[in-house]
Amino acid sequence: MSEALVVSIGPHIKDKVSTKRIMWAVTFALLPAGIAGVFIFGINSLFVIIAGIVAAVVTEALMLAVRKKDIGAVWDGSAVLTGLLLAYNLPPQSPLWMPVAGSFFAIAIGKQVFGGLGHNIFNPALVGRAFLMISWPVYMTTWQNPGWKVDAVTGATPLALCKEGQAIVMKGVSYWDLFIGQRGGCIGEVCVIALLAGAAYLLVKKYITWHIPSTYIATVAVMSWAFNGKAGLFTGDALFFTLAGGLILGAFFMATDYVTSPLSPRGKVIFGVGCGLLTFLIRKFSGYPEGVSYAILIMNSITPIIDRYTFPKWFGAPR
Amino acid sequence: MQYRFRGGVHPLTFKSLASDKLIKRSFIPKRVVLPLSQHTGSPAQAVVSVGDRVNVGDLVAKPSGRISAAVHASIAGKITKIAYFPTYNQARVLSIVIEPEGGEDQDFKPKPDRNIDPIPKEEFLGIIRDAGVVGLGGAGFPADVKLSPPANKPVDTVILNGAECEPYLTCDHRLMLEKTQEILTGLDIIVKILGAKHAYIAIEKNKLSAIYAMEKALKLNSLERRAGPGRLGSVKPKLIALDEKYPQGAEKQIIKVILNRIVPAGGLPMDVGCVANNVGTAYAIYEAVYFGKPLFERAITITGSCVREPVNTWVRMGTMLSDMKDIFGGFTKEPKKIIMGGPMMGFAQYSMDTPISKGVSGVVFLTEEEIDTHKESVCIRCGRCVDACPIGLVPTTLMYRVKGENFPEAKSLGIANCYECGACAYICPAKIPLLDYMKFGKAKIQTI
Numbered sequence: 162m163s164e165a166l167v168v169s170i171g172p173h174i175k176d177k178v179s180t181k182r183i184m185w186a187v188t189f190a191l192l193p194a195g196i197a198g199v200f201i202f203g204i205n206s207l208f209v210i211i212a213g214i215v216a217a218v219v220t221e222a223l224m225l226a227v228r229k230k231d232i233g234a235v236w237d238g239s240a241v242l243t244g245l246l247l248a249y250n251l252p253p254q255s256p257l258w259m260p261v262a263g264s265f266f267a268i269a270i271g272k273q274v275f276g277g278l279g280h281n282i283f284n285p286a287l288v289g290r291a292f293l294m295i296s297w298p299v300y301m302t303t304w305q306n307p308g309w310k311v312d313a314v315t316g317a318t319p320l321a322l323c324k325e326g327q328a329i330v331m332k333g334v335s336y337w338d339l340f341i342g343q344r345g346g347c348i349g350e351v352c353v354i355a356l357l358a359g360a361a362y363l364l365v366k367k368y369i370t371w372h373i374p375s376t377y378i379a380t381v382a383v384m385s386w387a388f389n390g391k392a393g394l395f396t397g398d399a400l401f402f403t404l405a406g407g408l409i410l411g412a413f414f415m416a417t418d419y420v421t422s423p424l425s426p427r428g429k430v431i432f433g434v435g436c437g438l439l440t441f442l443i444r445k446f447s448g449y450p451e452g453v454s455y456a457i458l459i460m461n462s463i464t465p466i467i468d469r470y471t472f473p474k475w476f477g478a479p480r
Numbered sequence: 481m482q483y484r485f486r487g488g489v490h491p492l493t494f495k496s497l498a499s500d501k502l503i504k505r506s507f508i509p510k511r512v513v514l515p516l517s518q519h520t521g522s523p524a525q526a527v528v529s530v531g532d533r534v535n536v537g538d539l540v541a542k543p544s545g546r547i548s549a550a551v552h553a554s555i556a557g558k559i560t561k562i563a564y565f566p567t568y569n570q571a572r573v574l575s576i577v578i579e580p581e582g583g584e585d586q587d588f589k590p591k592p593d594r595n596i597d598p599i600p601k602e603e604f605l606g607i608i609r610d611a612g613v614v615g616l617g618g619a620g621f622p623a624d625v626k627l628s629p630p631a632n633k634p635v636d637t638v639i640l641n642g643a644e645c646e647p648y649l650t651c652d653h654r655l656m657l658e659k660t661q662e663i664l665t666g667l668d669i670i671v672k673i674l675g676a677k678h679a680y681i682a683i684e685k686n687k688l689s690a691i692y693a694m695e696k697a698l699k700l701n702s703l704e705r706r707a708g709p710g711r712l713g714s715v716k717p718k719l720i721a722l723d724e725k726y727p728q729g730a731e732k733q734i735i736k737v738i739l740n741r742i743v744p745a746g747g748l749p750m751d752v753g754c755v756a757n758n759v760g761t762a763y764a765i766y767e768a769v770y771f772g773k774p775l776f777e778r779a780i781t782i783t784g785s786c787v788r789e790p791v792n793t794w795v796r797m798g799t800m801l802s803d804m805k806d807i808f809g810g811f812t813k814e815p816k817k818i819i820m821g822g823p824m825m826g827f828a829q830y831s832m833d834t835p836i837s838k839g840v841s842g843v844v845f846l847t848e849e850e851i852d853t854h855k856e857s858v859c860i861r862c863g864r865c866v867d868a869c870p871i872g873l874v875p876t877t878l879m880y881r882v883k884g885e886n887f888p889e890a891k892s893l894g895i896a897n898c899y900e901c902g903a904c905a906y907i908c909p910a911k912i913p914l915l916d917y918m919k920f921g922k923a924k925i926q927t928i
Binding site for chain 2: 174178
């Protein structure tokens with residue numbers, strides 16, 4: 162018997178949660194929002210999602226092969242998640258080559274050239290989105306109104322309308338519509354209630370913590386309330402600016418990406434507040450109506466600095 | 481009232497395997513192997529030679545130096561060998577082998593019960609040292625050293641540690657049930673030695689029966705208590721039911737939880753006026769003081785899902801695990817890993833030919849399905865190790881520093897503070913053996 166024994170340094174028991182389980186759990190938590198998106202915008206959204214996922218998985222496999230790594234790692238769920246998130250960030254009527262190009266860029270350039278899972282600096286899905294945004298801005302800003310009838314050019318996102326100075330209520334969009342997703346926007350961002358359900362699952366299972374999402378959303382809400390009002394300071398519509406864009410999707414599912422966000426709780430709070438401030442600044446002062454993805458990308462880049470200055474205090478360290 | 485400590489994890493405990501099993505009487509093995517270093521500090525020095533005959537409880541090795549502990553014969557018989565043997569923590573240690581020749585009396589003759597009230601504390605310390613008592617929670621620090629803090633560090637509080645936060649192990653639980661009064665007396669002795677003003681008994685809530693037993697015993701004692709100040713039993717201990725969390729039983733954590741005092745990094749509990757002792761140690765002190773019984777046997781748990789009859793049992797020091805199969809009835813399934821100590825901080829064994837020594841609180845057998853065979857994958861920076869570390873380190877960053885052989889930076893990031901509880905490696909979803917890196921890094925920074 163003795164030669165068959167396993168000998169190693171402790172601990173000899175391990176928690177059941179694995180990287181794979183976490184990745185698939187996040188994917189699972191995102192499903193309701195995607196299903197809602199398909200119901201709201203029609204069947205093309207489903208094709209966009211599938212194309213995004215397939216392209217991401219294929220790219221991941223190719224890149225792993227090129228890098229002479231274990232191709233089995235493609236099933237750790239991270240590629241599927243990236244493809245899914247990228248598709249969620251596309252307009253519903255995107256031609257199918259868009260998610261394919263985006264996923265390819267996201268995985269190949271956003272992730273694998275840095276060394277693959279765990280080594281990328283930027284959230285891969287957002288890298289893919291930024292790439293598409295710069296390369297094909299027209300496609301990326303052609304929106305569709307809710308409904309299965311395709312009237313692609315006529316739609317616009319509430320934030321874009323707001324940017325143009327139009328009152329939202331004029332278009333007949335209520336808070337409730339924003340909440341359930343009856344508005345123009347990306348496939349995965351519109352149905353807030355479905356996103357919150359998924360987020361609640363992740364929070365309860367402790368796959369994500371409250372630090373980033375709550376500070377992120379609170380910062381955007383407070384800043385919008387303070388500075389985004391038409392009638393002067395502190396008259397902004399905080400609820401509208403929270404619900405209308407990609408904030409809920411970004412705060413719960415993109416900013417919380419482990420690899421590209423800080424390690425310690427304190428760092429996460431700083432990261433969340435930073436994302437919130439940048440989102441507000443981009444929305445208010447830039448040419449873009451929405452700033453969630455760029456805000457997160459910028460904060461990704463300073464994550465190492467945040468980490469460096471937010472090491473937890475040692476137990477018993479001198480004050 | 482209990483405070484909180486940062487970090488920690490919640491492994492499944494599997495304590496029900498053995499928690500209702502009475503502690504069996506120890507049996508006499510066909511030989512014992514007594515390592516001369518069963519404690520922290522310098523090894524003991526043999527005072528017997530091959531061919532000598534010894535009785536149960538005879539001194540076979542005396543302490544050498546201040547931090548050292550005596551070793552006593554755990555069975556009567558003839559010394560057949562003094563040679564190097566492997567011990568549970570994978571060191572090779574000079575050990576004394578005793579084999580019974582048959583016909584010896586294998587029971588210890590206790591000295592008559594004595595009135596201990598007039599004994600001064602120095603004498604207590606001598607008795608404890610002579611009995612070779614060490615901390616039985618795992619570290620094996622000589623008890624008399626721990627109980628004699630320097631004059632500039634007065635100790636006002638004693639904590640009796642019955643947390644037993646390691647999964648699987650139940651011997652402390654059983655001991656608290658079966659030797660409640662004796663343990664409390666041991667605590668009284670510790671309090672008297674230290675001149676402490678407060679005493680706490682801390683037990684995790686997964687041992688409700690032990691909490692009830694202690695509560696009852698304390699009530700009974702307070703009815704009988706007539707002791708004046710300075711005499712045995714003058715301090716009434718407070719019972720604390722702790723929420724379950726690993727590593728709550730660690731000294732620094734249990735002191736934080738009960739007293740909200742923070743032992744300084746690199747410091748000792750006595751720096752904050754506190755001493756924590758395991759319940760097993762308190763029992764050993766009681767036996768040493770009242771009956772002159774040296775520490776030649778201890779309670780351990782032998783358990784695991786593949787063990788036919790998980791048990792708690794007294795075991796004579798130096799008993800080979802391979803000789804104990806009858807005690808736990810063998811296996812229902814082949815074990816793949818044998819751990820001496822708990823599954824979090826214990827040591828995996830190469831074979832069953834390892835002696836039980838003072839630092840072994842249990843033996844856990846794990847099957848192939850229960851051991852973790854995941855391949856190490858890359859860190860995804862989830863931060864779970866940061867949240868789990870009870871002392872506020874960043875294990876993943878330290879792992880990268882150690883991997884990159886940047887030991888000076890690992891040192892400046894506090895790797896020396898790690899006391900190897902293993903919470904980080906337990907929780908890591910990428911299954912990175914973080915504790916391996918910590919241990920390696922800690923060893924390396926000794927040289928810079």
